Amino acid sequence: MTWLQLTKAQAAGAGLVSRGYLKELSSQDRLWLLPMALAGAAVGAGSVVFMLLGSYRSLMTAGLATGYPEFLFFNALLVSGLFIFILSIPSALAKVYHSRDADLLFSLPLPPGRIVLSKTALLYGAFLPLHLLFFLPAVYVYLEAVTPEPSFILPVILQSLIAPLAPLVLGMTGASFLSGGSGLSRHRVLVEVSGMAMLTAALVAFQSILSRRMMAGMQGLALDPESLFIRLTTASLKALPPLAWGARSLTGNLASLALSAVFTTALTVVGIRFQSGRISTVLIRHREAAFKTKRRSGGRKAFKPRSPLKTLFFREWSVLSSTSTFLFEAAGEALILPLMLVIFSVMIPREILTLVKDSLDGLGFKGLIIFDLLLAFLSINTISSTSLSREGPSFALALTLPLSGRQQLRAKLLFHLAVFLPSLVTDIVILTVLLNLPISTLIYLFPGGFAALILNFALTISVDLKNPMLTWTNPQQAMKQNLNTLTGLGLSVATLILTAGIGLGFYFSGFSETISGLITALILFPAAFLFLKRAQRLADRTYSGVIELP
Amino acid sequence: MIELKGVSKTYRNAGKPAVDNLTLQVRPGEIYGFLGPNGAGKTTTIKMMIGLLTPDAGSVTVAGLDLRQDPLAVKARLGFVPDSPVLYQRMSGRRFLSFIADAFSVPATERGGMDTLAGEFGLSEVLDAPLSSYSHGMKQKVSIVAALLHRPEVYILDEPIQGLDPHAAFVLKEKLKKLCEEGKTVFFSTHIMEVAERLCHRVGIINHGHLIAEGPLSDLRIAAGTDDSTLEKLFLELTDDMAATH
Numbered sequence: 001m002t003w004l005q006l007t008k009a010q011a012a013g014a015g016l017v018s019r020g021y022l023k024e025l026s027s028q029d030r031l032w033l034l035p036m037a038l039a040g041a042a043v044g045a046g047s048v049v050f051m052l053l054g055s056y057r058s059l060m061t062a063g064l065a066t067g068y069p070e071f072l073f074f075n076a077l078l079v080s081g082l083f084i085f086i087l088s089i090p091s092a093l094a095k096v097y098h099s100r101d102a103d104l105l106f107s108l109p110l111p112p113g114r115i116v117l118s119k120t121a122l123l124y125g126a127f128l129p130l131h132l133l134f135f136l137p138a139v140y141v142y143l144e145a146v147t148p149e150p151s152f153i154l155p156v157i158l159q160s161l162i163a164p165l166a167p168l169v170l171g172m173t174g175a176s177f178l179s180g181g182s183g184l185s186r187h188r189v190l191v192e193v194s195g196m197a198m199l200t201a202a203l204v205a206f207q208s209i210l211s212r213r214m215m216a217g218m219q220g221l222a223l224d225p226e227s228l229f230i231r232l233t234t235a236s237l238k239a240l241p242p243l244a245w246g247a248r249s250l251t252g253n254l255a256s257l258a259l260s261a262v263f264t265t266a267l268t269v270v271g272i273r274f275q276s277g278r279i280s281t282v283l284i285r286h287r288e289a290a291f292k293t294k295r296r297s298g299g300r301k302a303f304k305p306r307s308p309l310k311t312l313f314f315r316e317w318s319v320l321s322s323t324s325t326f327l328f329e330a331a332g333e334a335l336i337l338p339l340m341l342v343i344f345s346v347m348i349p350r351e352i353l354t355l356v357k358d359s360l361d362g363l364g365f366k367g368l369i370i371f372d373l374l375l376a377f378l379s380i381n382t383i384s385s386t387s388l389s390r391e392g393p394s395f396a397l398a399l400t401l402p403l404s405g406r407q408q409l410r411a412k413l414l415f416h417l418a419v420f421l422p423s424l425v426t427d428i429v430i431l432t433v434l435l436n437l438p439i440s441t442l443i444y445l446f447p448g449g450f451a452a453l454i455l456n457f458a459l460t461i462s463v464d465l466k467n468p469m470l471t472w473t474n475p476q477q478a479m480k481q482n483l484n485t486l487t488g489l490g491l492s493v494a495t496l497i498l499t500a501g502i503g504l505g506f507y508f509s510g511f512s513e514t515i516s517g518l519i520t521a522l523i524l525f526p527a528a529f530l531f532l533k534r535a536q537r538l539a540d541r542t543y544s545g546v547i548e549l550p
Numbered sequence: 551m552i553e554l555k556g557v558s559k560t561y562r563n564a565g566k567p568a569v570d571n572l573t574l575q576v577r578p579g580e581i582y583g584f585l586g587p588n589g590a591g592k593t594t595t596i597k598m599m600i601g602l603l604t605p606d607a608g609s610v611t612v613a614g615l616d617l618r619q620d621p622l623a624v625k626a627r628l629g630f631v632p633d634s635p636v637l638y639q640r641m642s643g644r645r646f647l648s649f650i651a652d653a654f655s656v657p658a659t660e661r662g663g664m665d666t667l668a669g670e671f672g673l674s675e676v677l678d679a680p681l682s683s684y685s686h687g688m689k690q691k692v693s694i695v696a697a698l699l700h701r702p703e704v705y706i707l708d709e710p711i712q713g714l715d716p717h718a719a720f721v722l723k724e725k726l727k728k729l730c731e732e733g734k735t736v737f738f739s740t741h742i743m744e745v746a747e748r749l750c751h752r753v754g755i756i757n758h759g760h761l762i763a764e765g766p767l768s769d770l771r772i773a774a775g776t777d778d779s780t781l782e783k784l785f786l787e788l789t790d791d792m793a794a795t796h
Binding site (some may be wrong): 321 | 597600601602603604621622623625626628630632636637638639640641644645648649650651652653654655656657658661
């Protein structure tokens with residue numbers, strides 16, 4: 001079997017849009033999800049390209065002004081390379097070093113090198129569109145400013161195809177080191193969460209630079225040649241020769257073109273050969289580490305008995321922490337307000353933020369707006385609308401326990417509160433301090449927020465109680481690609497609009513801001529109670545075996 | 551005891567019923583072997599017996615309690631081993647067994663049985679390692695220990711021998727015999743005819759959702775008109791006949 005046949009087989013078996021996956025979607029009447037997902041991706045890519053074009057125009061002007069025509073390509077290749085490098089580490093961990101098919105592949109009469117090559121090809125296929133997303137707009141902007149020779153097409157094709165290889169191979173090599181350390185391989189979830197955190201930080205930084213550069217580009221302003229950004233990029237051009245060769249190859253430098261191609265090929269070959277020699281050892285070390293963990297662990301005493309409610313509560317944590325996807329999603333949702341504030345403070349100029357604050361102060365109902373904002377941040381979550389789905393096949397176990405649907409629901413509610421009550425308190429403190437809210441607003445912010453948490457839980461978990469998605473193979477399917485998430489968010493938004501309408505309705509009918517907020521909070525309590533009762537009935541029904549388990 | 555009366559189940563998007571008007575009874579102190587080819591309706595029947603599926607028609611009674619009327623009381627009296635182990639992978643074996651003990655409200659004084667059972671099935675050394683690191687056979691052992699832990703009245707086991715090493719298979723068979731002597735009810739499905747032949751007081755053979763034969767092996771031999779037929783031969787004859795009529 002050649003490496004290409006092996007790659008094709010893996011793509012057919014585990015690719016995102018394989019024929020088998022399409023058949024599965026079709027049998028679940030969810031084929032319509034695909035065009036929706038594609039449309040979403042197109043809109044996302046379109047908005048990034050729009051921002052990139054603005055930013056790149058500004059960079060092109062700066063490059064020409066400073067005597068570095070390769071300036072634009074250098075930045076495009078740098079950003080693309082950074083993203084691919086960061087993303088390829090968790091991807092290589094998941095698809096190469098902790099892949100489910102590793103045992104199967106290594107039992108076949110294939111040399112490790114061929115397996116590594118096929119895995120590299122698979123990852124390359126996944127990252128190529130990302131590279132093109134960053135690279136092609138740079139080509140477009142360059143063509144706007146310069147009329148190159150017809151031979152320009154050669155380096156464009158070459159850099160379109162080979163540029164992702166170096167960061168990919170470096171990322172995969174990094175993953176092999178991470179995975180090879182026995183300590184780190186046992187903390188895979190932590191490594192993956194760290195990777196995702198790094199990616200988010202990179203995205204925030206990138207978005208911040210983009211939005212600022214885009215504004216400059218749109219206003220026809222060139223970057224100040226003495227600015228820190230320009231000085232840093234100019235220094236990086238000298239410090240990172242391979243990237244500089246790649247960038248210069250696009251501005252007609254044939255020697256750079258040859259150097260770039262030779263360097264990338266050499267690095268790819270060395271990287272693949274290095275991993276080929278190492279992968280068997282790493283996988284064996286994994287198996288030995290698992291064996292050692294088992295052998296080392298005897299002799300502990302029994303745990304103290306817990307009440308069924310307490311034990312179900314901790315079961316929720318065990319399920320949530322079982323994959324990095326679940327953990328990262330939950331952490332992001334619980335910390336959304338502080339994270340957004342950090343992002344805004346980086347991306348939006350201070351003057352605009354002050355202007356927003358002053359406008360809020362000018363309104364007579366600042367507290368009510370903040371109340372709605374708080375409820376919005378608490379409602380944007382997928383924790384309860386995917387609570388049963390996350391359990392996957394182990395949901396069957398919950399049905400065999402002598403515990404009612406109500407008990408299961410109570411534990412899930414407690415867990416929801418354990419995750420989001422600290423967020424409620426933190427968010428209120430942050431908003432009160434940042435926006436100088438009067439203490440009187442706390443009278444309705446705390447109780448209203450608490451009731452909204454329960455209402456949101458009851459509404460969104462009902463969606464999952466009716467039709468949990470238990471047959472996922474990739475944790476993303478249980479949360480982000482779960483239709484229950486979308487339905488839950490829709491319900492949350494509807495509730496939010498209704499709540500805002502009630503509060504503002506009372507205010508504009510002549511009630512004071514505090515009384516309007518208080519009445520809204522008081523209305524939320526019976527609503528939460530009623531929907532919780534409904535969720536209890538649904539839970540009793542679901543946990544009595546009405547769902548056709550796979 | 552276990553009693554199924556006229557139980558039927560048809561899955562959504564399926565033309566034929568998976569289980570059709572099934573009636574059977576397992577008495578206390580009896581080991582009942584449930585046999586049938588793949589897709590015959592064994593697992594569907596078991597899922598209805600433990601409350602994982604609701605029958606479209608008929609009733610299920612376990613330990614004298616109607617499953618539909620009193621599902622939690624029934625589950626409290628049941629020990630269930632699924633055909634493939636369903637466990638929380640991030641928990642250690644000990645934490646998982648404690649979770650089961652907590653869910654079944656096993657008193658602290660009776661939890662010493664956990665270590666004893668784990669020792670008998672060769673799990674002592676690995677009990678504090680995460681379940682994700684266990685082999686299939688070890689996970690199956692944890693499933694079995696979890697079912698035995700709260701000392702229920704009725705045991706329902708779906709292919710329990712599958713994946714077990716000979717030592718654990720032997721321990722399980724001895725356990726089942728002992729439980730039966732104590733007056734407990736044991737119902738299990740298997741593909742291993744030899745185990746059914748040696749262990750079961752009665753067997754039931756299901757095919758295409760129908761119970762096509764039931765009784766002690768000696769009665770089945772008489773019904774088939776052979777004195778020396780093995781259960782395997784009887785099974786093949788009965789299921790082949792059925793296949794021919796379908």
